[in-house]
Amino acid sequence: MKPTGNPKSGKLTSGPKSGKLTGAAKSAKPAAKAGAMKPIYWVMLIGCVLIAVAYFTWDFLTSSPSADRLASQAVSASDAKDRLNAVSGLGMIKDKKVVVPALQRVVQEAKDPEVVVIALHNLGGLFDYQSLPIFFKALEHSDKKVREAAHGDLSRYFGGSLPNGIQYHVVDSPEHHREAVQKLEAYYNEKKTDIHNK
Secondary structure: OOOEOOHHHOOOEOOOOOOOOOHHHHHHHHHHHHOOOOHHHHHHHHHHHHHHHHHHHHHHHOOHHHHHHHHHHHHHOOOHHHHHHHHHHHOOOOOHHHHHHHHHHHHHHOOOHHHHHHHHHHHHOOOOHHHHHHHHHHOOOOOHHHHHHHHHHHHHHOOOOOHHHOOOOOOOOHHHHHHHHHHHHHHHHHHHHHHHOO
């Protein structure tokens, strides 16, 4: 096909003046579109990447350093709200091997009675029988709410009441508390193997 147009204008065209694309040009345009990825595929790709990242980092996020960090905050954070948030965060960790030592540390080291109460409840919910001595010790705590929490969780361990008919009352004297704890410790040491096998 000969070029058409006005030679004086310097513009040449390769087809009729209608401006319509030729057959070859029409086929080239859809081919270019076919190579582009649709938005929905980008969304799916990003979603798969996020799932993969979450899968491979979940163990890291719930590993012992995280539990240790929360335990440290529960014990020593200067703000009461931060301490409570930290001990509550420990309750969200499902791995017993990771969270039990952290909760034990909080019960033993925390000075804030509210933090100790939450830690006892979280620990009691895990039914870790090796933690029983920590509950025994908490029965002698100076704060009444801590003693109540320890007694309530211990009773759940033993089916609703303390074993061997051992009597304990939260409002008893420290001497009576010590006597009850000594009996519990003797029972625990005698039945330790059976208790751990539960």
